[in-house]
Amino acid sequence: MDALIVTQAINVVYAVSTLAVLTLGLAVIFGLLGVLNIAHGEFVMIGAYCAYLTQSWNWPYLVALPLTLALCALLGAAVERIMIRPLYRRPFDTLVATWGLSLLLRKIAEAIFGPGFHSVTIPLPGTVQFLGIEYPIYRVVLIAVSFAVAAVLMIWYGRSRTGSRIRAMVSNPELAQAQGISVRRLAAATFIAGTCLAGLGGVMVAPLVPVQPFMGLDYVLRAFFVLVVGGLGSVPGLLSGAAAIGGVDSAISAASNATDGYFAVLVLAILFLWLKPRGLIARG
Amino acid sequence: MVSMRQGPNRRTFLGAAAAGAAFGALPGLARRAAAANREFKIGLFIPLSGPASLFGPTDRACAELAAEEINKSGGILGRSIKLIPTDAGGPPAETAKSAVRLMLEENVDLFIGSHDSATREALVATVKGKIPYIYTPVYEGGECAFNVYCLGETPNQQAHPSIGWLAAERKAKTYYLIGDDYVWPRKTNAETKKYIAANGGKTIGEEYVPYGAPNKFEEVVTRIKSAKPDVVVSTLVGADNVNFNRTFAGFGLDKNIARLAFLLEENTLLGIGADNSRNLYSCMGYFANVPSPANTKFKAAYHAKLGPKAPQLSTIGVDCYAGVNCAHALVAKAGGTNGKKCMAASEGLTFKTAAGPATMRGRQVDKTMFLADCKGTQFEVIKTFANVPSGSACKT
Amino acid sequence: MRAASLVVVIALALPLVLGQFWAYQLGLYALYASAAIGIGLCWGQSGFLPLGQALFFGLSAYLSGFAFIAFQQHSFIAVLTMPVIAFVSGLFAYGIGFVVLRRPGENTAYFSMITLALSLLAFQIATSWNSVTGGFDGLKGIPGLPGLSDLSDVYYVSAAVLLIVLGLASWLYHAPLGVLWRALAQNERRLALLGFDVRMLKAVAFAVSGFMAGVGGAVYAPQQGIVTPQLVGFGLSADLVIWAAIGGRASLIGPVIGTLLVGSLSAELRDSVPFWEVLMALFFIVIVLAFPQGIAGLIEPAWQRLEGRPRGPAPVLAPKGLTDRPAARLALSDVSVHLGEVTILDHLSLDFDRAGIFCVIGPNGAGKTSMFNVVSGELAASSGRVDLGGMEIGALAPHRISHLGLARKLQIPSVFPHLSIADNLAIALWSGRATKLQLLDPRLRRWTSPMLEELKSRYPFLASGGRKAAELSHGEQQILELAMALLTEPRVLLLDEPCAGLSPEETGAVVDIVRWAARRLRGSVIIVEHDMSLVKELAELVYVLHNGTLLARGSVAAVQASPAVRAVYVGGTK
Structure with missing residues (x-):
């Protein structure tokens, strides 16, 4: 019984940390640029397919990282230039345009890889014993990497020069421009960073899920709910949102069943959107 | 209309x-x-x-x-x-x-x-x-x-031979049922529970996940681990089935617990992957390796x-x-x-x-059913059941 | 009218021309089109995008399905429930709109996502609640509409429903309500300051769209005989948005064109054209990026020629205001405003106790505009009270304060840029004069008032009604906005730097109009101004604000002589 509770508790931690890392890309783009990138999930999908390709070419798993980053950066740059830049002040239009993009990317993936499932072998198979329980190694590593990525991002955003420029751009684009910051280039870089983070998340979860063209849909909504609950523009907000959404889902799934967990997530998101649309931890 | x-x-x-x-x-x-x-x-x-x-x-x-x-x-x-x-x-x-x-x-x-x-x-x-x-x-x-x-x-054609075989050959006593929440899994499980009882076994868990939702299975698998069934019967379909079986094996449960899936064919098995298909059985009317x-x-x-x-x-x-x-x-x-x-x-x-x-x-088909053991991403037919009746007959 | 009759003739003839299957297909898409018109109403007219519109379509389809099954023996009763069901769906939308759209402005994107989440939730409920909805396999065995036997009959029912919804939309778009919706999308703040309850306007728009979707859904159930969870889900919601966008969300007929054309083309070509969906996705992106007016935008000119310009010029005199207005006396007592750590107003007390022209001056950051924001109801005071003619207005919403006789002109000209000058002025006339029901009467667009006629004779450009406000020069827009503020015939008029950015001639015009207004309204005009020459010219009394509190009060000369005031101005601005 004890082992059950401990394992379920770690399941909650796992759910929260993977959700956080899968939300980062969306959070960066939405929080900093005000653009809701509905195609976020498709960039996760691209990461997952890169992982699949890397394995099918018998390369080491980590090669998937540069491959994904390169692909997502290229694609992100093109998308930003063609679709996002002309629409920065039209939030609904970016929403529907990126929705079209998600459809497009999904169909392209289907044309290249077919509609079927692909399986990515877990690079670190097996389980590890701790706290009197047994837990899959790869998931433990994933928890650690997720927290590391979030921490690095938070420190970089808070301390680095680029981070402070981005903060300047977000709080007052005209002023930032006047201070010699190229808002246009910075916004493009931010968008690319967001797509790359999404791809990175894809590489991380690829060994655990069925890799297929439709997989992206699952991620974008949950990620959006995390932002809604957590609030925009801060890593602590993101983590608290992931903790609320992922935690509630996982905890209720553990205590009751998955249906209740899913309903709880939807209701929680709606309540937050309605009652506290700025989230738990809002910027400024 | x-x-x-x-x-x-x-x-x-x-x-x-x-x-x-x-x-x-x-x-x-x-x-x-x-x-x-x-x-x-x-x-x-x-x-x-x-x-x-x-x-x-x-x-x-x-x-x-x-x-x-x-x-x-x-x-x-x-x-x-x-x-x-x-x-x-x-x-x-x-x-x-x-x-x-x-x-x-x-x-x-x-x-x-x-x-x-x-x-x-x-x-x-x-x-x-x-x-x-x-x-x-x-x-x-x-x-x-x-x-x-x-x-x-039909549920009868899948559940009858496979549950019988598991009870006889693997001495399975306790069963845990997991499925997507819609008509097919629920009807199939109703039939399955009948045969489990008929073979002297016991259903110790039955749960469903929302159909069409982005499901994950860590919690379900942990619950199954603590329930310690001999067999898990999966009526999950598509991506849910892949996801569940990958998580199940990831948690190391594939060593001791047999899995029987009722919608497990070659595409789904490819998704589940060779590393996760130990102790996994499927019972269908056709496999490419028949x-x-x-x-x-x-x-x-x-x-x-x-x-x-x-x-x-x-x-x-x-x-x-x-x-x-x-x-x-x-x-x-x-x-x-x-x-x-x-x-x-x-x-x-x-x-x-x-x-x-x-x-x-009765406008249904008496089928020859095959029970297969998954070897990597291939099905190995281990038992053939000839002319299993559909269990439902319609007026002609 | 010509356009309308053409549409009816085409609708009647279609099944004869296209054959039975197309009649059936269009019969189905006509129902979706009703819902798509609702998207156009919210997105194209009112400026907020509902992403879960299938919620209302599906909800009514389920309800109608239950009704037809329950009244199997008395199908005419089931038919009678259909309008009720559509109404319930509209009411449900109203409830959601009213509750969710509480805050102005910023949360419309959130509103989109709430509707999306609600639609997902409804899908999951419909899928999981097997005993009631039939679960994933759907609600089956719904009897058909009585008395209909073939595919053409089914088509005519759907077409009639679509025409009714189109008629309703056309009427609303021409009515003052439609003008207000478009105004809402362009400048929500101005509309609130003019005395309109924007939250209510949005909720009503959403309710009407919910009703339109509900009408389609109520007919869908008996037409198709089966209702499945997809009908409340994200897929249909997204399709409706795409159809409305491609057809042209801003036009009346656009969403219908989009739905009938794209929907049926997809159904035809999906099986035969490889990568049809890739093409559709690309097409959709191009439309959003390059042709926000959609297909209707391309055919609109021809359509308009067909429609003609029926509205005669005969103006109607607007009635007097609906409410009795208190005397022109504005007083702030001990008002403080804090935002976080910052104190913006610090126990400020001001009394404008008679008719006349007053100027409020002070260095940047003195709290002048914040004082205006408090008075107009846009900024809540942390403490203190604000009275207008002896009534406390501190807790009232901007539109209520406007009804009590307060009008405000903003610093940067704030008009409805894509509405005609005539509509801009008409909106101001409706404020406080039109009842809610009257907003449905298109004749209100011909309202005029003695003051409007006087303004038109002073500024002839105000009479060139068809031009869009955006086409006016900066100075003309300032005057238009000022005219709009005046037309509400306020007792207290707040002007925030009315001459900023104007040429000397234009400045002269504004000075004239301010003087004229003060006489004409017999109320007080309160001006925030930086330009001391203007202050000298206009002000009867000057109030000097500094650090959120009153520093001095008196005639121009007295204030200029005050050592405290000199100290502040010489010490430089903060």
Whole structure:
């Protein structure tokens, strides 16, 4: 019984940390640029397919990282230039345009890889014993990497020069421009960073899920709910949102069943959107 | 759907006459004149879009292979078969609309469908038995509408032999059932629980995950681990089934707990992956590795036609092969597509399937079922059960 | 009218021309089109995008399905429930709109996502609640509409429903309500300051769209005989948005064109054209990026020629205001405003106790504009009270304060740029004069008032009604906005730097109009101004604000002589 509770508790931690890392890309783009990138999930999908390709070419798993980053950066740059830049002040239009993009990317993936499932072998198979329980190694590593990525991002955003420029751009684009910051280039870089983070998340979860063209849909909504609950523009907000959404889902799934967990997530998101649309931890 | 509820009447006639008058009766007359030696048109409803579309290419290839073979030997009643593949992967209303189009504009003679039950219900309500409708995939059983014929595995055919075998050979006592929350898993599990009890076993857990939601399975697997069943029976479908089995093995439960899945075919197994398929069983009416002479012949023909890039064979796809063959046998025996005659002809009807001949009873099929053990991403058939009854019989 | 009759003739003739299957197909898409018109109403007219519109379509389809099954023996009763069901769906939308759209402006994107989440939730409920909805396999065996037998009959029912919804939309778009919706999308703040309850306007727009979707859904159930969870889900919701966008969301007929054309083309070509969906996705992106007006934008000119310009010029005199307005006396007592750590107003007390022209001056950051924001109800005071004619207005919403006789002109000209000058002025006339029901009467667009006629004779450009406000020069827009503020015939008029950025001639014009207004309204005009020459010219009394509190009060000369005031100005601005 004890082992059950401990394992379920770690399941909650796992759910929260993977959700956080899968939300980062969306959070960066939405929080900093005000653009809701509905195609976020498709960039996760691209990461997952890169992982699949890397394995099918018998390369080491980590090669998937540069491959994904390169692909997502290229694609992100093109998308930003063609679709996002002309629409920065039209939030609904970016929403529907990126929705079209998600459809497009999904169909392209289907044309290249077919509609079927692909399986990515877990690079670190097996389980590890701790706290009197047994837990899959790869998931433990994933928890650690997720927290590391979030921490690095938070420190970089808070301390680095680029981070402070981005903060300047977000709080007052005209002023930032006047201070010699190229808002246009910075916004493009931010968008690319967001797509790359999404791809990175894809590489991380690829060994655990069925890799297929439709997989992206699952991620974008949950990620959006995390932002809604957590609030925009801060890593602590993101983590608290992931903790609320992922935690509630996982905890209720553990205590009751998955249906209740899913309903709880939807209701929680709606309540937050309605009652506290700025989230738990809002910027400024 | 309203319009199909009563047969054509005066107003239909008037409408058609007016349309004819406005746009020339000539094409209509020509069509009727050509009807004598026209093709035998079959509307083939397969998923070409949506998540189930991974079955679409195989469905189509198998149906085309059967049509080609039949056409070589003279077609149906001397008419060569023309397949009209139509998407059934969207919402049921869209598919029903396509059915209306096929009936009104293409004058199709028969429907074959491989899609979910919601779409089947919509099609049954639309077609109203006007032309025969052969429903091919694995399903929950019990479809008895007029002029509808079901070929797929029923819960009885899957659960009866497999639970019996697990109880006898693996001495399984305790079972945990996990499925998606809709009709097929619930009906299949009801049947499964019956056989578990009949074999002296015990169902120690039964749970469902929301169908169509982005599910994850860490919590379920942890719960199963602590319940320590001998067997987990999965009625999850598609991505959920892949996800569950990968998580299950990831947590190391595959070492000691056997898994039996009721919708596990070659595509799903590819998704689950070789690392996660230990102690995993499937019970279906066909596997690509079924070692029967009929299957060897079928596969040779299939690969000769489609070459090295042939879509993956699996039970859902080859059921479309059976579907076209069934249509051939049924219409030939009934001498046409008249509903009453077809219903009568269906009883005891024997037709060709990929795994060997099958016989129809009560408009369902007595099937030869295969129990397979997963070896990597291949199925190894370990036991064959001949002529398992469907468990539901409809009036003929 | 010509356009309308053409549409009716086409609708009647279609099944004869296209044949039975197309009648059936269009019969189905006509129902979706009703819902798509609702999207156009919210997105194209009112400026907020509902992403879960299938919620209302599906909800009514289920309800209608239950009704037809329950009243199997008395199908005419089931038919009677259909309008009720559509109404319930509209009411449900109203509830959601009213509750969710509480805050102005910023949360419209959130509103989109709430509707999306609600639609997902409804899908899951419909899928999981097997005993009631039939679960994933759907609610089956719904009897058909009585008395209909073939595909053409079904088509005519759907077409009639679509025409009714189109008629309703056309009427609303021409009525003052439609003008207000478009105004809402362009400048929500101005509309609130003019005395309109923007939250209510949005909720009503959403309710009407919910009703339109509900009408389609209520007919869908008996037409199709089966209702499945997809009908409340995200897929249909997204399709409706795409159809409305491609057809042209801003136009009346656009969403209908989009739905009928794209929907039926997709159904036809999906099976035969490889990568049809890739093409559709690309097409959709191009439309959003390059042709926000959609297909309707391309055919609109022809349509308009067809429609003609029926509205005669005969103006109608607007009635007097609906409410009795208190005397022109504005007083702030001990008002403080804090934002976080920052104190913006610090126990500020001001009394404008008679008619006349007053100027409020002070260095940047003195709290002048914040004082205006408090008075107009846009900024809540942390403490203290604000009275207008002896009534406390501190807790009232901007539109209520406007009804009590307060008008405000913003610093940067704030008009409705894409509405005609005539509509801009008409909106101001409706404020406080038109009842809620009257907003449905298109004749209100011809309202005029003695003051409007006087303004038009002073500034002839105000009479060139058809031009869009955006086409006016900066100075003309300032005057238009000022005219709009005046037309509400306020007792207290707040002007925030009315001459900023104007040429000397234009400045002269504004000075004239301010003087004229003060006489004409017999109320007080309170001006925030930096330009001391203007202050000298206009002000009867000057109030000097500094650090959120009153520093001095008196005539221009007295204030200029005050050592405290000099100290502040010489010490430079903060």
